[in-house]
Amino acid sequence: MAAGTLPNAAAPGRIVESEGILRMLLLVLALAMPLGTLAYLKIQSTRLSYAMSDIKERIHREEELQRKLMLERSRYQRDEEVQVYVQKAGLQPRKQGHLIQRAFTTEDQRIAKLRPVSSEGL
Numbered sequence: 117m118a119a120g121t122l123p124n125a126a127a128p129g130r131i132v133e134s135e136g137i138l139r140m141l142l143l144v145l146a147l148a149m150p151l152g153t154l155a156y157l158k159i160q161s162t163r164l165s166y167a168m169s170d171i172k173e174r175i176h177r178e179e180e181l182q183r184k185l186m187l188e189r190s191r192y193q194r195d196e197e198v199q200v201y202v203q204k205a206g207l208q209p210r211k212q213g214h215l216i217q218r219a220f221t222t223e224d225q226r227i228a229k230l231r232p233v234s235s236e237g238l
Contacts, residue, residue, distance in 0.1 A: 187228045
C-alpha cells in the first residue's frame with residue numbers, strides 16, 4: 117500500500133511544481149516582450165535615420181545640379197540674346213581666340229548659391 121500511495125502523493129507535488137515553472141516562464145515572457153519590442157523599434161529608428169540622411173544627401177546633390185543647370189541655361193540664353201543683337205546690329209564676330217570659356221569658376225558657383233537665376237522671366 118505504501119508503494120501505491122507514494123506515486124499518488126508525488127503527482128500533486130509535480131503538478132504544483134510544473135505550474136510554478138509555467139508561471140515563471142510566462143512572467144519572463146511578459147517582461148521580455150516589451151524589451152524585445154523596444155529593441156526592435158530602436159533598430160528600425162536607426163535604420164530610418166540612416167535612410168533619411170542618404171535621401172537628404174541625394175536631394176542636396178540634385179539641388180546643386182539644378183542650380184548649375186539653371187546657371188548654364190541663363191548663360192546660354194544670354195549668349196543667344198547677344199548673338200541676335202549682334203546679327204541685328206550688323207557687327208562682326210570676334211576671333212575664336214577671344215571666346216569666353218564655358219567653365220564654372222568658384223566665383224560663379226558662389227554667386228549661383230547666393231542668387232539662383234530663374235530663366236522663366238527672360
